[in-house]
Amino acid sequence: MATLEFVRAKKLSPPLEWWRHISTRRRGDTESAFQLISQLLVNCTGTWSFKSDRVSYLPSRLPLLGNAVELVRNVGRYHEWVAERSLQRDGKPFALRLLGKNDMMFLSRPEHFEEVLKTQSKIFDKGTTVREIFDDFLGEDIVLISDKRWQFHRKILAGLFTTRALREYMTPIVHENVLRLQNILKKASETNETFDAGKLLQHFTIDTFAGIGFGYKLETLTSDEVHPFEAAFDDANRISSLRFTTPHWVWRLKRWLNVGSERRLREAINEMNNLLLTLISSAMERATSGEAAKNDILSLIVNRMKSSDQQITATEVRDISLAGLEAGRNTTADAMRWLFHALSHNPSVQTRLRDEIIAKLPKIVESESYVPSHEDIQKLPYLEATILELLRVYPAVPSIPYHCIRDTVFADNTFIPANADIVLTLYSAGRLTSVWGEDATKFSPERFLDERTGELLEDPPAKYSAFSDGPRVCLGRSLAVLELKTVIATVVGRFRLIEEPGQDVRPILDLTIGMKNPLMMRVESALQEGEAASS
Numbered sequence: 001m002a003t004l005e006f007v008r009a010k011k012l013s014p015p016l017e018w019w020r021h022i023s024t025r026r027r028g029d030t031e032s033a034f035q036l037i038s039q040l041l042v043n044c045t046g047t048w049s050f051k052s053d054r055v056s057y058l059p060s061r062l063p064l065l066g067n068a069v070e071l072v073r074n075v076g077r078y079h080e081w082v083a084e085r086s087l088q089r090d091g092k093p094f095a096l097r098l099l100g101k102n103d104m105m106f107l108s109r110p111e112h113f114e115e116v117l118k119t120q121s122k123i124f125d126k127g128t129t130v131r132e133i134f135d136d137f138l139g140e141d142i143v144l145i146s147d148k149r150w151q152f153h154r155k156i157l158a159g160l161f162t163t164r165a166l167r168e169y170m171t172p173i174v175h176e177n178v179l180r181l182q183n184i185l186k187k188a189s190e191t192n193e194t195f196d197a198g199k200l201l202q203h204f205t206i207d208t209f210a211g212i213g214f215g216y217k218l219e220t221l222t223s224d225e226v227h228p229f230e231a232a233f234d235d236a237n238r239i240s241s242l243r244f245t246t247p248h249w250v251w252r253l254k255r256w257l258n259v260g261s262e263r264r265l266r267e268a269i270n271e272m273n274n275l276l277l278t279l280i281s282s283a284m285e286r287a288t289s290g291e292a293a294k295n296d297i298l299s300l301i302v303n304r305m306k307s308s309d310q311q312i313t314a315t316e317v318r319d320i321s322l323a324g325l326e327a328g329r330n331t332t333a334d335a336m337r338w339l340f341h342a343l344s345h346n347p348s349v350q351t352r353l354r355d356e357i358i359a360k361l362p363k364i365v366e367s368e369s370y371v372p373s374h375e376d377i378q379k380l381p382y383l384e385a386t387i388l389e390l391l392r393v394y395p396a397v398p399s400i401p402y403h404c405i406r407d408t409v410f411a412d413n414t415f416i417p418a419n420a421d422i423v424l425t426l427y428s429a430g431r432l433t434s435v436w437g438e439d440a441t442k443f444s445p446e447r448f449l450d451e452r453t454g455e456l457l458e459d460p461p462a463k464y465s466a467f468s469d470g471p472r473v474c475l476g477r478s479l480a481v482l483e484l485k486t487v488i489a490t491v492v493g494r495f496r497l498i499e500e501p502g503q504d505v506r507p508i509l510d511l512t513i514g515m516k517n518p519l520m521m522r523v524e525s526a527l528q529e530g531e532a533a534s535s
Helices: 016-025 029-044 068-073 075-088 110-119 127-138 147-158 163-191 197-214 228-245 248-257 260-289 297-307 314-345 347-360 381-393 477-494
Strands: 094-096 104-107 399-404 421-425 495-499 520-525
Touching: 068 075, 075 104, 075 421, 104 110, 110 421, 127 228, 127 248, 127 260, 127 314, 127 399, 163 197, 163 477, 163 520, 197 228, 197 297, 197 314, 197 477, 228 248, 228 260, 228 314, 248 260, 260 297, 260 314, 297 314, 314 347, 314 381, 314 477, 314 495, 347 381, 347 477, 381 477, 477 495
Parallel strands: 104 421
Antiparallel strands: 094 104, 399 421, 495 520
């Protein structure tokens, strides 16, 4: 087997370039210290701010530090804090002054989301800051790149998530893991065992995507040991996300010195790459030898790149395939976790949902081995409304950063200056009473249903962007919805979800809407005596 390695050109960023430059040139101590301190000061003060007469800044009593102290104080409740500030302004944009970073503007109106994601999408990109933060971990991830490379990556991935692929290849893998999940819950119901729902659902989603994406069985659902790949992936995610709240020069310096969290990030990436290299090498050898391609996403990527006469590199295959795992693993697991939480706290919703599932899918009661098919889950309007409500209140990606490349004005005369760093705050948008009504914080799937027919409204009460919109709309949304619907129909149809009381349940600042603490739950069989499903 040919030996492959990942190759990615790296450029040290200030102040590290200065540090190395000073060290290698061996300048005088005084001059060296002056240059280093000067460069650190440049990196500490940020490079750009909004014009104060055009944007409302949050007040600050410490002009030098701006809003950094308040941000740090609220980092443990970041999404709630931003939502509170948005509600005070009825969703009108506001900005923060941040030490060591550009000032940042927050948008939470649906019409502003549409301007950024769709109407004026060509003048908004991810910017160099976001790309640099995630470059070590994700490389040329489709979410981070633009122009021709983005078009090529998107073309490769778009053909992989077809309806046929969902039915013929992805659905069987989802069903296999749903049955494993169900068996774990059945055992928990029989023993009245308390379990960490978040961890269990993360095992489900990483097992599912490892099969769909890499043709590889991680089997974390059935193992008592943490798989090294899963641990490495989680650490890489977490540490990369922490860079958002750390001055750039701090994490760059730690990376250059290879210490602390940055050292663990490097180790985690190497651990991930060890497995990915083996899988990519096998896929590339199959493509070269003419052997029949497998149906996993990684193998299909290699064959599509080969047929398009593009030069195939292990690094690019790794980046494209890892993008799918990053997009689909935590987003889906976190969405399910928050739905378990919401259903536990809204028993009437859980009961109505179960009634619909049993009425329209009676095999849920009749056969323990039955898992709803792709066609079956389309028959459940209340389940559809429940997922829409979930993504409104607990969007899988609660905030999306963008960078404006030139001056622009929205339809409502909101001015966005060139080089602005902006954040689309989906978590805040779902709580705007001017958009969703006075009960905006209430979990109510009925808001998406026609009161007369019980079917989904053709025109929902407001437009929102849980799967993004426009040219960058999520390619894997069909797979994500398939997993959500299949798991919820199977689990809620057979079990009652019960959250252990007294827990501190809140979202954390991360790429996805994770939870700060484990979500401890129990389940009870929802089938009446005499109705127990047969195997």
